[in-house]
Amino acid sequence: MKNTDSHLLELGWNELLARNLEALLAEEFPSNPIIVNLANPPLVPENLSAVADEGRQSESIERLRLSRVTFVSHDRLRVHDGRAEWPARIVNQKSRIPCVGDWVLCGETGPADPLSLKSIVPQLNAISRKVPGRQTQEQRIAANVDAAFLVMGLDQNYNPARMERLIAAVRRQNVRPLIVLNKADLSPELLEQRTTEMQTLMTGEVFAISALQGRGIQNLRDIVRANQWSVICLGSSGVGKSTLINALLEKQTMLTGANRTADSRGRHTTTERRLFPVPGGGTIMDMPGLREWQIWVEDTVTEATDSAFPDIEALAQSCHFRDCRHEQEPGCAVQSAITEGRLHARRLRSY
Known part of the structure; x- marks a missing residue:
């Protein structure tokens, strides 16, 4: 991947995804399309590269743009190609609707028209939950995730049982859980007590932050950048996820809301799933607050339970x-x- 556009690498593109893309091209695109923003010779057939180099590229050759889904709402999408974000639309209504974090191939249309989604690169993993309510169905909320910021407040939002469910859900998909305790400015004694309690839930570091004051944010930002991770941010309403994401992105991207003082529960200031590139590399995915989280397990709960x-x-x-x-x-x-x-x-x- 040495010739791959560095902007795609910063969005989370990697060798495993490149292999999935090669298999997809061989299966679904026998006409050998050109991926215009992927400067990687092994992924572009040599004969087409030569034609393009000589300026004799046929107009019949399909030109596709490799992009990552940053927003989904019904049939409306937004995708990022490593350099800019673009509107996109689903052409085939029978195809699976992508989720935030998916990598997709989009066809280029007119300069003022949305890109048209042609195909979805097979996912490396997906974070799923059971749909809220009594229905027994899977709801995929994010794809191709490396790590998860599992955010919990030190106030009345604190709930170890909920954290255990989140750890089980993300570990089941080989996603690295990172516990983030927000509102660390409330009480040093409370912080020490609850940090110790969280450390009993899993091996690994527990991060204490104050998103409002910026405390501990640089440490999280450095981790995302250094690994060029795709990180999902999970937690219930009112834990400060939107404030945390604004701090990580170093700009006011997400709206923030006040908590109800009686129980420290917040209103849903995030109502849609979004993916944002982190300056310097990596991405952060924001999710609406989780009032209900039930682990999606197809056949058995053993794997999820063991991992938690x-x-x-x-x-x-x-x-x-x-x-x-x-x-x-x-x-x-x-x-x-x-x-x-x-x-x-x-x-x-x-x-």
Whole structure:
């Protein structure tokens, strides 16, 4: 990928996606189209490159633009090609509607017309949840995600059980969870207590920030830039996600709203899913506040549960009985860890 446009790399393009694109081109585009903004010889057939170089390119050769979806609303899209954001439209109404973070191939139309979506590059992963309510359906909310900022406030919004569900949901898709505790300016004692509690949920660093004051923001920004990560920002309403994203982008992009003082719950200032390029590399995806989050699991909950509770799963390997329910069975290593203070009882209740 050494010749790939650096602007695409900063949007999250990588070798794995390039392989998916090659397979897609071979399957769906036998006419060998030219991808006008992808300067990578292996992805453009040599004969077409030669024709283009000699200025004898046939008008019948399809010209496509590789772009990333930044906004979706019904059949309206916005896509970013690494240099600018463009409106786009879905031509084939039978095709799958892309989600934020998808990479797509768009056909170029007239200068004043939206780009036309031709195909979606196969996803590396997707963050999904069960649709709210009683329906049992999957709702994909973001694609091609590297890491997740799981944001929680130190005020009455604090909810460890919700954090455990979020960790399970993102780990199941091989997305790296990063716990972000916002409103760290409220109380040093409370911050220390809840940081320690969050560290029991997973191995890894817990980031304490004050998005309103800018505290801890540079650290998060440096992580995104250095890895050129595509990061999704998840959390309930009122945790300060919009303020955090404004701080990361160094400009007022998202509206922010006040919380209800009675319970620290916020109004939905974000109502649509959006992806924003982070200055210097990487992207951040903003989601509406989650009032309800149920993990989407197609066949079994085992994989999601194991990934969210590695401490309990590790202890369970030492239980006397293989089918131990970790209740009152003799030789239960999980109950022994609780008695000895090595595991909090709340973890087992959540499990």
